Amino acid sequence: MARFHDLTVTDVRKTIRDAVVVTLRPENGAAKAFDFIQGQYLTFRRDFDGEELRRSYSICAGRDDGVLQVGIKRVDGGAFSTWANDELKPGDRLQAMPPMGGFFVELAPERARHYLGFAGGSGITPVLSILKTTLAREPKSSFSLVYANKGVSSIMFREELEDLKNLYLGRLTVIHVLETDAQEIDLFTGLVTAEKCAQLFATGWIDIDNVDTAFICGPEPMMLGIAGALREAGLDDGQIKFELFASAQPGRAKRNAAPKHTASTANQTVFAITLDGATQTITVSKDTSLLDAALENAIDAPFACRAGVCSTCRCRVLEGEVEMKTNHALEDYEVEKGYVLACQSHAITDTVRVDFDQ
Amino acid sequence: MAEDMTIRDYLARGGKLTSPANVPPRYRAELMKLMAIFVDSELAGAAGFADMINQGPGIKERIAAAKIVMEKTDNAGKVLRIMGDFGADTARYANHHPWAARLDRAADIGTSRGEHDMRLALFNYPLEGWGDAVVMNLLMGHAVTIQLEEFGKVSYQPLAEAFRAILPVERRHAELAQEGLARLLEPASDGRLQASVDYWWPRVAASFGAADSARFESLREMGLRHQSNAELRTRWEAEAADILKGFGLRGL
Numbered sequence: 001m002a003r004f005h006d007l008t009v010t011d012v013r014k015t016i017r018d019a020v021v022v023t024l025r026p027e028n029g030a031a032k033a034f035d036f037i038q039g040q041y042l043t044f045r046r047d048f049d050g051e052e053l054r055r056s057y058s059i060c061a062g063r064d065d066g067v068l069q070v071g072i073k074r075v076d077g078g079a080f081s082t083w084a085n086d087e088l089k090p091g092d093r094l095q096a097m098p099p100m101g102g103f104f105v106e107l108a109p110e111r112a113r114h115y116l117g118f119a120g121g122s123g124i125t126p127v128l129s130i131l132k133t134t135l136a137r138e139p140k141s142s143f144s145l146v147y148a149n150k151g152v153s154s155i156m157f158r159e160e161l162e163d164l165k166n167l168y169l170g171r172l173t174v175i176h177v178l179e180t181d182a183q184e185i186d187l188f189t190g191l192v193t194a195e196k197c198a199q200l201f202a203t204g205w206i207d208i209d210n211v212d213t214a215f216i217c218g219p220e221p222m223m224l225g226i227a228g229a230l231r232e233a234g235l236d237d238g239q240i241k242f243e244l245f246a247s248a249q250p251g252r253a254k255r256n257a258a259p260k261h262t263a264s265t266a267n268q269t270v271f272a273i274t275l276d277g278a279t280q281t282i283t284v285s286k287d288t289s290l291l292d293a294a295l296e297n298a299i300d301a302p303f304a305c306r307a308g309v310c311s312t313c314r315c316r317v318l319e320g321e322v323e324m325k326t327n328h329a330l331e332d333y334e335v336e337k338g339y340v341l342a343c344q345s346h347a348i349t350d351t352v353r354v355d356f357d358q
Numbered sequence: 359m360a361e362d363m364t365i366r367d368y369l370a371r372g373g374k375l376t377s378p379a380n381v382p383p384r385y386r387a388e389l390m391k392l393m394a395i396f397v398d399s400e401l402a403g404a405a406g407f408a409d410m411i412n413q414g415p416g417i418k419e420r421i422a423a424a425k426i427v428m429e430k431t432d433n434a435g436k437v438l439r440i441m442g443d444f445g446a447d448t449a450r451y452a453n454h455h456p457w458a459a460r461l462d463r464a465a466d467i468g469t470s471r472g473e474h475d476m477r478l479a480l481f482n483y484p485l486e487g488w489g490d491a492v493v494m495n496l497l498m499g500h501a502v503t504i505q506l507e508e509f510g511k512v513s514y515q516p517l518a519e520a521f522r523a524i525l526p527v528e529r530r531h532a533e534l535a536q537e538g539l540a541r542l543l544e545p546a547s548d549g550r551l552q553a554s555v556d557y558w559w560p561r562v563a564a565s566f567g568a569a570d571s572a573r574f575e576s577l578r579e580m581g582l583r584h585q586s587n588a589e590l591r592t593r594w595e596a597e598a599a600d601i602l603k604g605f606g607l608r609g610l
Contacts (some may be wrong), residue, residue: 044381056379100379100443102516129490165478220368227372238522242374276384276576300573302387304394304476307454310446312390314383328447 002022002096003010003028007068015156019122021086024094026068029324038063038133039103039126039215042070042218044098045333047078052333055080055206057245058125058217059099060157062132071156073122103243104130104307105213110139113212118192118226120148120218123245124156127217135168140272144206148192148222151181163355175205192222197229208233217243269320269347273299276354284347290315290322291342300355306343313342360501369581374515378444381514385580386444389514392442392582394476396509400434402481405457407495413488420540422510424537426495430530433524440516451586460484469564480561486554491540492538493554499532499592500601505566510589513581536601552607559610562598 007030026034042059043139055078061069068074088094101128115134119127124147131143139145150156156174166173176187177196185201197271201208216226216328223242230240272281274292284293291313294301304312311329330339342354363381365375373493375381381389394593410429414420447463455475461482469479480498485491506528510521536557542551567587577583 041377053497054374054379056377100479101520103376123516167569220363220373224368224371224373227374236516237511242376243372244376244380302391304391304398305446305451306474307450309450309454310390310394312387312394314387328450329445331445334445356383356387 005033007034007094009090009092009094010349011090013070016154019071019084019156020088021069021071022084022088024068024070024096024238027093030098033098035067036063036068037104038129039245040099040101040129041126042099044080044094044096046080046083046095048083052331052347058101058129058245060125060128062136063357064133064136067104071122071125071128073156079301091222093357099242101126103215103217103241105241107137109138110140111138113138113142114207114210115141115143116206116211116214117143117145118209118214118216118218120155120192120222120224120245121144121150121154121193123217123219123243125217126243128157129213130158130215131172132164135164135171137138142171142173144175144207146175146177146197146200148177148218150179150181155248167212175200179268186189192218192226194225194229194232197226198232198260201229201233207285208235211235211239213239214242215240215241217245219245270348270351271347272319272351273301274353275299275301275358277357280331286347288338288346289343290345290347290352294342301342303343308341308344311341315342315354315356316340316358317354320349322346322352322354367515367578370579372513372581373498374513374581376515376520381444381509385582387513388577388582389517390441390510390581391443391476392448392509393437393517394480396436397441398457398475398477399481400430400456401452401455401457402435402475402477403498404428404430404434405490406481406485408460410485410488410491412557413491414454415488419488419538422538423491425533426534429527433527436520436524437517440514440520443516478565480558480565483561488546489542489551490554490557492535492542493551494562495560495599496539497555497558497598498565499535500598501530501562501565502528503598504590504594508585509582510581520601539605544582551605555602555607557608559598563591563595563610566594 008023008027010025013021015021036059041056043054043056045052045054057072058069059069060071061067072081074085075081093179117127117131127310131145134141134143161174165174175188177192179191183189192194200206202334216223223244264288268283268288269286270281271284271293272279280299284294291301291303296311302312307327308319309328317340322340324340325343325344327344331343367469381475403428407423410495411423416425438451439450463484463486467479467482471479472482485494501515506525510518514519531561569588574586595609
């Protein structure tokens, strides 16, 4: 299991009004663990009012930049991103797991390939890392970027992209598509949809026939539209790399309801199980694991190893108390939120309510 | 930009998920199950086949068998690593079960799984000698190829990529089995190979799973399944029967 390391913030720079670029220095000899591959992300953890939040942010630096940097855009109501934008300053300590993710292709200096990147808003962060690294390490390759934003003022890394275009003359093309600000070319106004992509391909702005790999990072509808257009244009699944940006991450986790302490000596428990939106209530012996109780009553609860190591049977206790015999898979913060491994847990209280849907 | 699409809609329309952070709970559970079935089957398959290495009739056969054992173990490792991203204790997992353990040859367990792991039911049956192992590998190898083509389309991109990398390796294992069978047939067959086919055929067919439409539908909505069990099994039956025919053997 990956573990968290300390990192010191060495710089916090605003790129646009509501996004910062944070430069980090791994501490305690962890530099090697943070030797990233372009397009990877870091997962941070921080305590907010006694509850641990974890958030992933993509690295925006290239591999040859000599720094570790992530871009953090403020999300409405997002505890971590708001804190990073308002309060984070040089000298602060953060904790993060080593870089993860497979949003990249292996580079080969002798190869001449053409890459196509699509980024929506802060989805630019991993794509920027990829294009910087690729242009530096694969000198015969070229990169076209289609970059979608609301308006000019919300374009992250606008100047940096201009500088890169000048540095890699002829090898980097950037097409800005703006939702609200009118541009000279009509095609570059509006949303990046399947139709818009098809037009970019048909009009020759993008030479789709010679694309080796396409990278897409943005919100869900944009990813679907672009992927559809790329498949239509003949790319196969192996040529399309996705990074779904974290719109699915909830802003602030709800507090768990306080458990009712109704311990008793009777050996039966009333056990309510929610799975796939349906709740069933069964009466079982307290000696039976939650998983076995469910399975014996024809409830198709998920499981795999039955040994507390894989975490397939993870569920959340909403009411009552259970005892978990072994746990090699859940981390402390999950246990604090009430998650247990059903295969290792027995009811202690007379009523227990668990949910597999959370 | 319409950013309010739910993950459910996104998946139902063919979207891909890319990290544990954007995976909903029920999806997570089904994905873990799918990975556990693959990892357990590969580990059990490799462990069972390891005992066959020394029974190979020649150097070439023993090398092929050893290569299959090594590569199946490696394939298990590739997927187990992804389970690790979700919190599974990978070191413990690899050792939590005696993967070489088998039931009786005559045990009839249908599609049910053992108490302690998620291997496909047929990996609970013992191999009986080299010829039997080759036949099993031929039939199951071909089934795995078809199953991996299906699972190479799953909506969890890191797993889809792992399966796409594993597919050519497993396809090669099926080819090795075919080459092995060709060498076995040179001396006239005495009916033992057909007996092995008769034994393994229904068990491999069962590995495609039941035609449970409600469950399939929910997996399909999550982008974890595309073609039905029945479709995949029918394709396997036709293709495997065809291969056997070339050797003068017949499927059921």
